[in-house]
Amino acid sequence: MSAPILDVQNVTMRFGGIVANRNVSFSVERGAITALIGPNGAGKTTIFDCITGFYRASEGRILLNGRGTSEDIGALITRPITGGSHLVTRAGIARTFQNIRLFKEMSVIENLLVAQHLATRNNLLSGVFRTRAYRNAEAEAVDRAYYWLGQMSLVEDANHLAGELPYGRQRRLEIARAMCTSPKLICLDEPAAGLNPSETKDLSDVIRRLCADHDLSVLVIEHDMGLVMRIANHIVVLDHGEVISDGTPESVTNDPAVIAAYLGVSEEEVVA
Numbered sequence: 204m205s206a207p208i209l210d211v212q213n214v215t216m217r218f219g220g221i222v223a224n225r226n227v228s229f230s231v232e233r234g235a236i237t238a239l240i241g242p243n244g245a246g247k248t249t250i251f252d253c254i255t256g257f258y259r260a261s262e263g264r265i266l267l268n269g270r271g272t273s274e275d276i277g278a279l280i281t282r283p284i285t286g287g288s289h290l291v292t293r294a295g296i297a298r299t300f301q302n303i304r305l306f307k308e309m310s311v312i313e314n315l316l317v318a319q320h321l322a323t324r325n326n327l328l329s330g331v332f333r334t335r336a337y338r339n340a341e342a343e344a345v346d347r348a349y350y351w352l353g354q355m356s357l358v359e360d361a362n363h364l365a366g367e368l369p370y371g372r373q374r375r376l377e378i379a380r381a382m383c384t385s386p387k388l389i390c391l392d393e394p395a396a397g398l399n400p401s402e403t404k405d406l407s408d409v410i411r412r413l414c415a416d417h418d419l420s421v422l423v424i425e426h427d428m429g430l431v432m433r434i435a436n437h438i439v440v441l442d443h444g445e446v447i448s449d450g451t452p453e454s455v456t457n458d459p460a461v462i463a464a465y466l467g468v469s470e471e472e473v474v475a
């Protein structure tokens with residue numbers, strides 16, 4: 204079996220005296236959908252922020268494993284002079300946010316083109332002189348943007364303002380924007396928040412298709428257990444910043460520690 208795409212190893216994240224994650228370890232299998240669940244305040248978004256390079260974990264390591272290569276996320280964001288979360292995107296991790304963060308005053312297509320500036324290696328001079336390489340990269344970016352608009356059924360919205368799209372379409376646009384950076388791993392933070400049941404069902408199909416057809420691994424935070432059970436191959440449960448269960452959907456949902464965390468009672472009370 205190939206190495207997991209992502210290895211989170213003993214990560215602790217502190218904000219002053221608050222410990223948001225304590226000694227968290229889990230893996231994300233290549234080509235599979237891993238769900239990260241847990242009650243409010245369990246530390247899910249914080250671990251996402253460490254994985255995607257928004258925070259440097261206080262302790263521990265996060266490794267993104269390519270085929271034969273391995274990138275240390277903490278080292279990428281602290282690399283002297285050039286370091287930052289953009290290097291994490293370039294290494295192959297993309298994300299969406301719990302609260303949609305599109306460029307609302309830009310058109311849909313512009314949102315997708317901006318996302319690709321990171322991936323193209325053109326410099327200022329090639330832009331000023333509009334070199335052949337620059338023009339080719341621009342054409343490829345437009346093609347890639349339309350490809351992902353097609354995949355997300357958003358082509359007819361290409362020239363609409365992102366902020367004027369209905370909420371469900373904005374969610375799909377965020378995924379399209381993340382996919383335009385050609386990630387190996389996409390991290391989706393509560394993608395079903397605010398969606399109605401039919402939009403949530405469509406989203407399940409979209410996420411499963413991304414994984415099956417595009418050689419993509421998915422890590423998703425979600426409170427909607429219907430969606431989680433429909434799509435996840437593997438579930439990791441956090442509570443009070445720590446991993447309390449990790450396994451198949453069936454083993455996790457029958458785990459007394461998980462039932463206790465969700466009901467707010469002790470594990471002994473669940474077993475009794």
Ligand SMILES: Nc1ncnc2c1ncn2[C@@H]1O[C@H](COP(=O)(O)OP(=O)(O)OP(=O)(O)O)[C@@H](O)[C@H]1O
Nearest residue numbers: 218221222223241242243244245246247248249250
């Ligand atoms: N920037 C920060 N500064 C201080 N404390 C923080 C910060 N970010 C998160 N926390 C704290 O860390 C803990 C975990 O928060 P986090 O947002 O990761 O939980 P979550 O599981 O994503 O919650 P939810 O499901 O409600 O989104 C909480 O107690 C939160 O108040």
